[in-house]
Amino acid sequence: MNFVPKMNRRSFVVSSAAAGGGLALGLNLPFGGPDVVRAADGSPEINAWVVIRPDDTVVIRIARTEMGQGSLTGLAQMVAEELQCDWNKVTTEYPTPGQSVARKRVWGDFGTGGSRGIRMSHEYVRKGGASAREMLIQAAANEWKVPASECGAANSVITHKASGRTTTYGKVAEAAAKLEPPKDVALKDPKDWTIIGKPLKRLDTADKVTGTMKYGMDVQLPGMLCAAVKDCPVFGGKVKSFDAAKVASMKGVKKVLQVNDSTVAVVADTWWQAKSALDALPIVWDNGPNEKVSSASIAEILKAGLDANDAFVGNANGDAKAAIGSGAKKVEAVYSYPYQNHACMEPMNATVLYTADKCEVWTGTQNGEGAFAATLEASGLPANKCDVYKMICGGGFGRRGRNDYVTQAVLIAKQMPGTPIKTIWSREEDMLHGSYHPVMQAKLTGAFDKDNNLTGLHVRLSGQSILAYVFPQNLDKGKDPLTFQGLMPQGTEHAFGYSVPNLMIDHAMHNPHVPPGFWRGVNINQNAIFLECFMDELAQAAGQDELEFRRKLMAKHPRNLAVLNAVAEKIGWGKPAPNGVFRGLAHMMAFNSFVAAAAEVSVTNGNKIKVHRIVAATDPGYAVNPAQIERQVAGSFVYGLSGLFYQEITIKDGRVEQENFDTYNSMRIAEMPKVESIIMPAGGNIWGGVGEPTICVAAPAVLNAFFKATGKRIRSFPLKNHDIFMA
Amino acid sequence: MVALTINGKSHNIDVDPSTPLLWVIREQAGLTGTKYGCGIAQCGACTVHIDGVATRSCSLPVSDAAGKKITTIEGLAQDGKLTKVQQAWIEHDVPQCGYCQCGMVMAVSALLAEKPKPTDKDIDEAVTNICRCGTFQQVRAAIHAAANA
Numbered sequence: 001m002n003f004v005p006k007m008n009r010r011s012f013v014v015s016s017a018a019a020g021g022g023l024a025l026g027l028n029l030p031f032g033g034p035d036v037v038r039a040a041d042g043s044p045e046i047n048a049w050v051v052i053r054p055d056d057t058v059v060i061r062i063a064r065t066e067m068g069q070g071s072l073t074g075l076a077q078m079v080a081e082e083l084q085c086d087w088n089k090v091t092t093e094y095p096t097p098g099q100s101v102a103r104k105r106v107w108g109d110f111g112t113g114g115s116r117g118i119r120m121s122h123e124y125v126r127k128g129g130a131s132a133r134e135m136l137i138q139a140a141a142n143e144w145k146v147p148a149s150e151c152g153a154a155n156s157v158i159t160h161k162a163s164g165r166t167t168t169y170g171k172v173a174e175a176a177a178k179l180e181p182p183k184d185v186a187l188k189d190p191k192d193w194t195i196i197g198k199p200l201k202r203l204d205t206a207d208k209v210t211g212t213m214k215y216g217m218d219v220q221l222p223g224m225l226c227a228a229v230k231d232c233p234v235f236g237g238k239v240k241s242f243d244a245a246k247v248a249s250m251k252g253v254k255k256v257l258q259v260n261d262s263t264v265a266v267v268a269d270t271w272w273q274a275k276s277a278l279d280a281l282p283i284v285w286d287n288g289p290n291e292k293v294s295s296a297s298i299a300e301i302l303k304a305g306l307d308a309n310d311a312f313v314g315n316a317n318g319d320a321k322a323a324i325g326s327g328a329k330k331v332e333a334v335y336s337y338p339y340q341n342h343a344c345m346e347p348m349n350a351t352v353l354y355t356a357d358k359c360e361v362w363t364g365t366q367n368g369e370g371a372f373a374a375t376l377e378a379s380g381l382p383a384n385k386c387d388v389y390k391m392i393c394g395g396g397f398g399r400r401g402r403n404d405y406v407t408q409a410v411l412i413a414k415q416m417p418g419t420p421i422k423t424i425w426s427r428e429e430d431m432l433h434g435s436y437h438p439v440m441q442a443k444l445t446g447a448f449d450k451d452n453n454l455t456g457l458h459v460r461l462s463g464q465s466i467l468a469y470v471f472p473q474n475l476d477k478g479k480d481p482l483t484f485q486g487l488m489p490q491g492t493e494h495a496f497g498y499s500v501p502n503l504m505i506d507h508a509m510h511n512p513h514v515p516p517g518f519w520r521g522v523n524i525n526q527n528a529i530f531l532e533c534f535m536d537e538l539a540q541a542a543g544q545d546e547l548e549f550r551r552k553l554m555a556k557h558p559r560n561l562a563v564l565n566a567v568a569e570k571i572g573w574g575k576p577a578p579n580g581v582f583r584g585l586a587h588m589m590a591f592n593s594f595v596a597a598a599a600e601v602s603v604t605n606g607n608k609i610k611v612h613r614i615v616a617a618t619d620p621g622y623a624v625n626p627a628q629i630e631r632q633v634a635g636s637f638v639y640g641l642s643g644l645f646y647q648e649i650t651i652k653d654g655r656v657e658q659e660n661f662d663t664y665n666s667m668r669i670a671e672m673p674k675v676e677s678i679i680m681p682a683g684g685n686i687w688g689g690v691g692e693p694t695i696c697v698a699a700p701a702v703l704n705a706f707f708k709a710t711g712k713r714i715r716s717f718p719l720k721n722h723d724i725f726m727a
Numbered sequence: 728m729v730a731l732t733i734n735g736k737s738h739n740i741d742v743d744p745s746t747p748l749l750w751v752i753r754e755q756a757g758l759t760g761t762k763y764g765c766g767i768a769q770c771g772a773c774t775v776h777i778d779g780v781a782t783r784s785c786s787l788p789v790s791d792a793a794g795k796k797i798t799t800i801e802g803l804a805q806d807g808k809l810t811k812v813q814q815a816w817i818e819h820d821v822p823q824c825g826y827c828q829c830g831m832v833m834a835v836s837a838l839l840a841e842k843p844k845p846t847d848k849d850i851d852e853a854v855t856n857i858c859r860c861g862t863f864q865q866v867r868a869a870i871h872a873a874a875n876a
Contacts, residue, residue, distance in 0.1 A: 070823070205817050205821075206817060209816040220757065272747065345762070345824065346764075346824075394825070634864045638863060639861055661857060662767060666859060668863075669855075669866060670851035672867070
């Protein structure tokens with residue numbers, strides 16, 4: 001079963017209509033045809049994925065979004081592997097969602113979330129490369145009047161073995177582009193890979209150290225104005241009135257306008273002028289029905305769900321209730337996890353040029369087709385009059401999967417036709433209008449028989465569903481399967497990693513008014529803390545070593561066991577730690593990857609944790625670029641540990657209290673542990689994700705080590721609420 | 728009018744003198760390598776050098792920078808030749824999303840000008856920029872590499 005969220009219904013409908021009903025994701029193999037399609041510079045497309053310029057430059061089309069995770073490079077590696085081109089001649093470009101829709105979604109899914117950029121497109125992009133290679137070879141063979149089977153290609157050079165004749169991809173590209181694509185192409189055996197699996201450098205680095213990389217924030221168009229926006233701070237509230245005259249004469253101000261029911265904008269020559277005027281603008285809000293909601297009131301509702309009778313069952317076997325009722329020993333603990341914001345370094349923004357005839361959008365988005373659909377809806381124009389030009393994202397982490405900022409920017413530009421307008425959210429707006437990591441509590445109950453064997457486990461989750469807000473059509477009879485990430489039945493991409501004879505994992509759904517969204521890992525983050533800290537609690541209650549206790553429950557989970565064993569061995573589990581240093585473990589299966597971490601920490605004054613070292617093991621099935629995977633692992637720990645130690649979005653009077661990094665802190669280099677990655681791809685038919693899975697194991701490994709150091713079991717987060725800090 | 732010298736070039740800019748230097752660099756001077764991240768001098772994405780000192784330009788009124796030598800990320804490389812720090816950044820494949828990295832490079836460049844062989848402790852104290860992608864492991868390695876280049 002595949003729980004990756006589908007494209008939202010609206011964009012699906014739009015895309016289907018725009019494609020003349022020809023939408024068939026993954027079925028229309030995206031290969032070329034007899035009519036040569038040309039890139040903007042006139043170079044021929046061999047197929048949708050590959051353009052070859054006369055100078056042998058290979059332009060690889062990347063439909064997924066680059067937001068730091070490195071997929072742009074990894075996807076290019078996969079095309080280049082099969083294309084057998086010279087890696088040094090590879091460059092990339094984004095096709096636009098509008099072009100894709102016009103070509104019956106030739107590039108498939110643009111969505112980049114759920115760690116799916118590579119794992120969900122590896123086959124068709126490799127086929128794109130292989131098909132182009134075959135066409136290029138055929139074109140050379142035709143020129144030489146020899147059978148293609150006598151020719152081979154390597155490093156962008158085609159050779160006729162018998163005669164020793166050679167040519168290059170650039171020289172035959174025009175001819176190749178006119179050929180019929182092969183009906184089917186065989187993909188290489190992974191053992192023959194020379195580009196996939198190599199720790200190649202990213203393709204997008206140089207511009208990022210010279211200031212020349214253009215993010216959405218940096219878009220400049222002739223005659224462009226800038227807009228600052230303010231959405232009602234209380235979710236569900238509306239604009240009652242605003243006094244535009246008070247700021248109309250401020251320097252640079254061009255227009256004060258209402259964007260939608262809940263949002264006001266100021267448009268000015270520069271963004272700073274727009275923001276200054278917006279700050280000075282008197283706005284009266286109708287706070288709506290949620291103005292009395294607080295974090296405490298939300299927590300009370302969730303708490304009631306811990307013992308509620310009604311709950312959606314996510315995973316069950318045996319009779320957990322009976323086993324717990326008859327157990328010789330029972331262990332129970334309640335955990336809770338807060339709302340958190342993404343706080344991408346680049347605040348949300350989009351630049352729009354709207355005319356009566358056309359609507360063009362420049363923006364960083366994780367969901368290009370979603371942004372396109374948002375543009376169509378907000379502009380009221382048809383698909384052939386809209387397009388979205390994706391920019392490199394200054395972070396995404398799930399936030400840029402929701403295109404609310406695109407909708408706003410189009411609605412603003414629509415009120416000033418013919419003028420390009422860049423709408424930028426302030427950091428404060430970004431904090432107050434996130435798509436927050438949902439809030440969740442859990443009660444875990446375990447039971448042992450008289451011989452200290454675990455006989456039953458009940459994990460009751462109580463909290464918010466992302467799908468109920470974002471994709472309600474994807475709920476399974478009301479149940480949100482994503483809530484159970486890492487706890488799901490075997491055979492899913494988020495399978496529970498233990499065998500317990502009597503198991504019940506269920507979810508009492510409560511959906512406060514705070515909008516939730518996907519957040520790097522999302523539900524694996526708290527589920528890993530709940531489960532893996534509780535596993536330590538169970539082991540300790542049974543008087544058993546935490547690793548050995550787990551191993552006994554993992555006989556049927558060999559890949560979970562393999563990553564756990566790998567980190568245990570490398571950290572030196574069972575051997576003495578350095579003086580004052582304590583260790584903790586955790587593992588999880590998420591997004592079809594198996595991950596584990598072992599942490600070493602020391603604690604001073606009972607509340608200052610120094611995380612010295614984390615050994616991390618990742619089995620993603622296939623490792624397309626181990627160097628980039630290492631960076632994702634270490635980076636995810638920064639994101640995850642920042643969440644563990646510092647980050648909580650609290651609600652007061654219906655609105656978010658934190659407005660910037662001074663109250664929503666993020667780890668700095670001084671706090672960075674040494675991360676040692678073990679990348680151990682096991683192969684097989686299923687490719688796992690990389691961007692998110694490892695994030696979840698750092699926190700429980702550190703918490704388990706903290707317990708070893710202090711005897712204190714922390715069950716609510718972030719740790720700053722317990723006066724515990726990172727040293 | 729505020730008279731600024733950015734990367735050796737003089738600008739006379741008609742702007743409210745209380746405008747943060749960051750926005751003048753980005754919007755009036757058109758140099759977009761210097762980034763907006765927080766606006767309250769927390770994250771460091773807006774770091775520039777003012778008379779050689781790493782400064783968070785989002786919280787400095789432009790009038791305070793008048794007459795001083797301002798260097799932005801675009802002004803580091805000379806005649807197209809990247810600095811040791813920029814080269815080390817490429818060699819170590821440091822950036823992920825890259826949005827904070829210009830500020831990071833500026834902070835590190837100022838550190839190395841002051842302390843050519845910084846210790847890890849020096850780095851911890853001087854480089855307090857936020858990176859949400861979490862590139863710190865590569866940042867540290869690249870700093871040492873640049874110091875030893």
